[in-house]
Amino acid sequence: MAMQAHDIEALIRASFPSAKITITDLAGDGNHWAAEVIDESFRGQSRVQQQRAVNAAVKSEIDSGRLHALALTTKAPD
Numbered sequence: 001m002a003m004q005a006h007d008i009e010a011l012i013r014a015s016f017p018s019a020k021i022t023i024t025d026l027a028g029d030g031n032h033w034a035a036e037v038i039d040e041s042f043r044g045q046s047r048v049q050q051q052r053a054v055n056a057a058v059k060s061e062i063d064s065g066r067l068h069a070l071a072l073t074t075k076a077p078d
Contacts (some may be wrong), residue, residue: 002030003067006010008058012037019027034071043076050074 005023012021012035019039028030035054042050051072061067 003033003061004030005033008033008035008061008067008070010056011061012054015053016041020077026069031068033067033069034073036073038075038077040076042074045076047074 001038005025008023009021013019016039018038019037022036023043024034024036026034037050037054041053045053051074054072055062055070058067058070062070
């Protein structure tokens with residue numbers, strides 16, 4: 001069963017409550033998503049560290065197969 005954008009956002013928001021989060025359905029099929037996460041907690045972290053943190057927030061859905069593909073863009077606010 002495909003996920004909805006608001007479900008993905010809720011998973012990420014649970015770990016990053018103050019983040020600016022934008023979720024985009026890349027293929028229109030509910031299976032291929034992109035997430036842009038901008039959060040102050042990323043300041044001073046490498047992109048790998050930032051993306052690992054976001055991946056950890058959605059890991060249960062990835063492991064279950066419910067979330068098939070999630071492209072990430074992460075950064076600290078300007």
